[in-house]
């Protein structure tokens with residue numbers, strides 16, 4: 001269609017399920033509510049994608065999501081509703097395994113979905129410099145100077161600031177006891 005265009009560059013540090021959720025959130029606000037497919041279809045798609053990013057998703061929901069997206073695209077009244085399912089349909093088409101990993105293994109490979117990740121400090125790499133302690137506004141990191149620090153997961157809000165500030169690559173993202181790829185976590 002004639003209109004504005006843009007390019008968004010993403011890498012393996014972007015979770016495609018979270019990307020679909022982001023766009024659905026935006027579209028939910030933009031829908032005028034006149035027709036049912038767009039008004040309720042976006043709500044329901046957002047509910048399913050949210051369930052998936054929070055570890056409650058099922059494979060049945062994934063099929064329902066696809067069917068719902070196709071139905072909204074076919075039946076919504078105007079261009080906004082007809083294109084609203086695109087983020088879901090294209091991420092499902094090209095990144096379906098990412099959805100499936102969230103559902104089957106409760107893992108976010110990109111380390112983005114906060115409900116299913118935790119932050120922790122690798123005691124082998126941490127030298128106790130204290131930089132992360134000063135960066136954490138939630139007071140979630142404790143430790144003695146020059147000693148390995150630890151993150152209190154009760155207080156941690158998973159903002160990722162400590163990970164971006166640690167120069168020693170000591171802060172890792174963990175999903176279901178598995179440390180995610182360090183290269184991916186460098187964000």
Ligand code: SF4
Nearest residue numbers: 033034035038078081
């Ligand atoms: S498809 Fe268009 S008319 Fe229908 S609710 Fe969405 S924005 Fe409104």
Ligand code: SF4
Nearest residue numbers: 126127129130132166
């Ligand atoms: S910034 Fe890194 S090395 Fe320094 S205390 Fe924190 S985790 Fe340890």
Ligand code: SF4
Nearest residue numbers: 136156157159160162
């Ligand atoms: S992720 Fe954020 S809240 Fe959690 S320990 Fe790091 S800086 Fe603190």
